[in-house]
Amino acid sequence: MKSPSHSRDRGIPEATVARLPLYLRALHGMAERGVATVSSEDLAVAAGVNSAKLRKDLSHLGSYGTRGVGYDVEYLVYQISRELGLTQDWAVAIVGVGNLGRALANYGGFVSRGFRVAALLDADPEVVGDTIAGLNVEHIDVLEAVIGRRGVSIVVLATPAAAAQEVCDRVVSAGVTSILNFAPVVLSVPDSVDVRKVDLSIELQILAFHEQRKAGGPLMAVDSAVSEPSEQTGLLTGPPKEDL
Amino acid sequence: MKSPSHSRDRGIPEATVARLPLYLRALHGMAERGVATVSSEDLAVAAGVNSAKLRKDLSHLGSYGTRGVGYDVEYLVYQISRELGLTQDWAVAIVGVGNLGRALANYGGFVSRGFRVAALLDADPEVVGDTIAGLNVEHIDVLEAVIGRRGVSIVVLATPAAAAQEVCDRVVSAGVTSILNFAPVVLSVPDSVDVRKVDLSIELQILAFHEQRKAGGPLMAVDSAVSEPSEQTGLLTGPPKEDL
DNA sequence: CCGACTTTGTGCATCGCTTCACAAAGGGAT
DNA sequence: ATCCCTTTGTGAAGCGATGCACAAAGTCGG
Numbered sequence: 001m002k003s004p005s006h007s008r009d010r011g012i013p014e015a016t017v018a019r020l021p022l023y024l025r026a027l028h029g030m031a032e033r034g035v036a037t038v039s040s041e042d043l044a045v046a047a048g049v050n051s052a053k054l055r056k057d058l059s060h061l062g063s064y065g066t067r068g069v070g071y072d073v074e075y076l077v078y079q080i081s082r083e084l085g086l087t088q089d090w091a092v093a094i095v096g097v098g099n100l101g102r103a104l105a106n107y108g109g110f111v112s113r114g115f116r117v118a119a120l121l122d123a124d125p126e127v128v129g130d131t132i133a134g135l136n137v138e139h140i141d142v143l144e145a146v147i148g149r150r151g152v153s154i155v156v157l158a159t160p161a162a163a164a165q166e167v168c169d170r171v172v173s174a175g176v177t178s179i180l181n182f183a184p185v186v187l188s189v190p191d192s193v194d195v196r197k198v199d200l201s202i203e204l205q206i207l208a209f210h211e212q213r214k215a216g217g218p219l220m221a222v223d224s225a226v227s228e229p230s231e232q233t234g235l236l237t238g239p240p241k242e243d244l
Numbered sequence: 245m246k247s248p249s250h251s252r253d254r255g256i257p258e259a260t261v262a263r264l265p266l267y268l269r270a271l272h273g274m275a276e277r278g279v280a281t282v283s284s285e286d287l288a289v290a291a292g293v294n295s296a297k298l299r300k301d302l303s304h305l306g307s308y309g310t311r312g313v314g315y316d317v318e319y320l321v322y323q324i325s326r327e328l329g330l331t332q333d334w335a336v337a338i339v340g341v342g343n344l345g346r347a348l349a350n351y352g353g354f355v356s357r358g359f360r361v362a363a364l365l366d367a368d369p370e371v372v373g374d375t376i377a378g379l380n381v382e383h384i385d386v387l388e389a390v391i392g393r394r395g396v397s398i399v400v401l402a403t404p405a406a407a408a409q410e411v412c413d414r415v416v417s418a419g420v421t422s423i424l425n426f427a428p429v430v431l432s433v434p435d436s437v438d439v440r441k442v443d444l445s446i447e448l449q450i451l452a453f454h455e456q457r458k459a460g461g462p463l464m465a466v467d468s469a470v471s472e473p474s475e476q477t478g479l480l481t482g483p484p485k486e487d488l
Numbered sequence: 489c490c491g492a493c494t495t496t497g498t499g500c501a502t503c504g505c506t507t508c509a510c511a512a513a514g515g516g517a518t
Numbered sequence: 519a520t521c522c523c524t525t526t527g528t529g530a531a532g533c534g535a536t537g538c539a540c541a542a543a544g545t546c547g548g
Contacts, residue, residue, distance in 0.1 A: 015535060021449040025428065039495065048430040052498095052537050059497055067496040068544040084449050085456030092448070099347035106343045107444065115448055153459075154451055177458055178451040180444075184269065186292040194454045196447045200351060200424075203440045204336070204359055205265040205328050207398055207422040210438045212329030214421055215397075259505060283525065296507055296528095303527055311513040311526040 012083070016057040020080050022047045023054065027077045039070040086114035093119040093152040095167050096159030097127050097137050100182055104158060105133040118150045123163070140167070147174040154178045161185045256327070260301040264324050266291045267298065271321045283314040330358035337363040337396040339411050340403035341371050341381050344426055348402060349377040362394045367407065384411070391418040398422045405429045 026046035030038055040058075044051035058064060058071070061083050065071045081087055092115050094101050105120055122128055123140045130137045138146065146152065155171045157164055157179060164183035171179065172193055181187055181197040189195055270290035274282055284302075288295035302308060302315070305327050309315045325331055336359050338345050349364055366372055367384045374381045382390065390396065399415045401408055401423060408427035415423065416437055425431055425441045433439055 013534070017450055017453050018446070020453075021443075021446040022430070024449075026430070040497095041495085046430070048432075050537065052539090053535085055495090055497060056536085063497075065496050066544065067542075068494045068546090070495070083453070085452040086449065088456075090448075090452055090455070099350045103343035103347040104444065114452060115445075153455055154448065178455045180447050180451060186266070186270070186290070188292075192458075194451055196451060198442055198444070198447060199265075200348065200442070201357075201359075202262070202265040203424050203442060204334075204398065205268075205330065206261055207424060207438055207440060208329040208334055208358060209261050209264075209327070211334070211397055211422045212332075214436075257505070284527095285525085294507070296509090297505090299525090299527060300506085307527075309526055310515090312515050312524045314525070 012060045016060050017084075019047070019049065019053075019057055020084055022049070023057070024077065024080045024084070024086075027073055027080070031073050031077060035073055037066075037070045037072050038076075040065070043071065081114075084114075088114070090115050090154055091118035091150055091152045092116065092154045092156060093121060093143075093146060093150075094156045094158060095121045095140065095143070095171070096157060096163070096183075097122040097124075097130070097132065098158065098160070101156075101158040102132055104156060105135065115154075118152055119146045121146065123159075143167075143170055144174045147171070147176060152176065154180065157181045157183055157187075159183055256304045260304050261328075263291070263293065263297075263301055264328055266293070267301070268321065268324045268328070268330075271317055271324070275317050275321060279317055281310075281314045281316050282320075284309070287315065325358075328358075332358070334359050334398055335362035335394050335396045336360065336398045336400060337365060337387075337390060337394075338400045338402060339365045339384065339387070339415070340401060340407070340427075341366040341368075341374070341376065342402065342404070345400075345402040346376055348400060348426075349379065359398075362396055363390045365390065367403075387411075387414055388418045391415070391420060396420065398424065401425045401427055401431075403427055 023043065026043060027038070030043075030046070040055045041051045044054040047054065055065075058076075061079055064076055064079050078087075094104055094117060097105070097120050101120070101122070105117060117133070117135060120132060120135050120137045121140050121143055122137055125139075128137050128139045147155075153176065155176050155178070157167060157171075159167055161183045164181065164185045165187060168179065168181070168187045168189065172189055177193045179187070179189070179193065179195045181195055182199075184199055184201060187195050187197075267287065270287060271282070274287075274290070284299045285295045288298040291298065299309075302320075305323055308320055308323055338348055338361060341349070341364050345364070345366070349361060361377070361379060364376060364379050364381045365384050365387055366381055369383075372381050372383045391399075397420065399420050399422070401411060401415075403411055405427045408425065408429045409431060412423065412425075412431045412433065416433055421437045423431070423433070423437065423439045425439055426443075428443055428445060431439050431441075
């Protein structure tokens, strides 16, 4: 399920799927502002893409535009939502209630459309029993039961790196086939399971690469950056845990 | 700087750059376990990629392998680190100290290699003055001063969506050209500025899409999706037009 | 009803990334 | 030194994504 484009994906390219949420967000904003119809050009600008690309993307869903006019905002919202599977409610479980897990649990946009946090799980007895964002934190022991009984189909992994693969295995055994992984490890899963990863340090490193290029190009002076410890930054004590 | 591949990038493709951190992480793990040399095959497995791809990626940095033997782990770590610009220290400022900002500030892997949190900034007087991960939270008013004086070259945006563009503009004016954006908005910046975005809800929506496909495939009852435009769309406002 | 104008949907050329497959290069044994 | 084995580095084919450019299709004013 990792492969770029599926045989029977009804021909919706992966690259298009990745952009649909972007269009959807832009459309929601427009709907709220009372915009009734929008041209591919305007929507493309709002989503930060090329208008030809946008039209081609939308054409994969069907012909939902009107030539000479544009797209009906509400209708398009519905069509994209349906295509993305947001017309139903997805039960999500968050495993690992460290700093990040807490942040995710409190993340409003989570619940907003299509997703519902159905469980918070952690191995640490210290946090089990806490209430976060109105949810009780349960012990990881009940993982399988929770997944089964509450119909969890998407699991968010926010555990320390060391625990991620083990939890992942259990989650997969329990029948979950969609995982969003925040732990900095390469998870190994069967082909039938979809894993998407969000990795802060990778993003920073990519930025650093380009930044270095920029600095080295024009007129690289002194590599500043390290110069002054400046005020209180010097006493950055070791952070609590390796937990993300 | 958004363009996929730069003319004078010394020819390192963007796709390759995005994988180098992955290789680096795998190599660090191996170095810690005392592995001296590694073959492209083994490293590829550890990083979750195809071995031919890995070799081609590494070949963009130079010929650092030994035929018949493999790659020297430590040497390769150094070469990749240098290429990514991790041999210097990058000062990072985190703007927006909500749940996510806090989690990021406490993220250990942050400081570990090449990156140093140099400032935490927020607009809310309630949190300004707090100490998080050993750092004092300062008011957003001093943004420009902090960026200038502490040599901040990478800014992490963890503000609410509504504030993101404004903060972004200020950050860019202050001379920052690398931004990691967690706010769910499309930032508009000059071409010379690199923006990478991390967007939880987009990732979830992509997972939902594939999950829906999986559910609809094997033996889903209804399915719809394919054949006809389906009439139940009526519950949303009427489509601009219908039929054929 | 017509003609000018707008905007969609898409064929096509192009581009960059992936993957295969293999020659070239090194190590080690005899 | 020679042969065999391993593994790298890369030419070339294949594949999907991008963006241009335009015909088709629709709107609107007269």
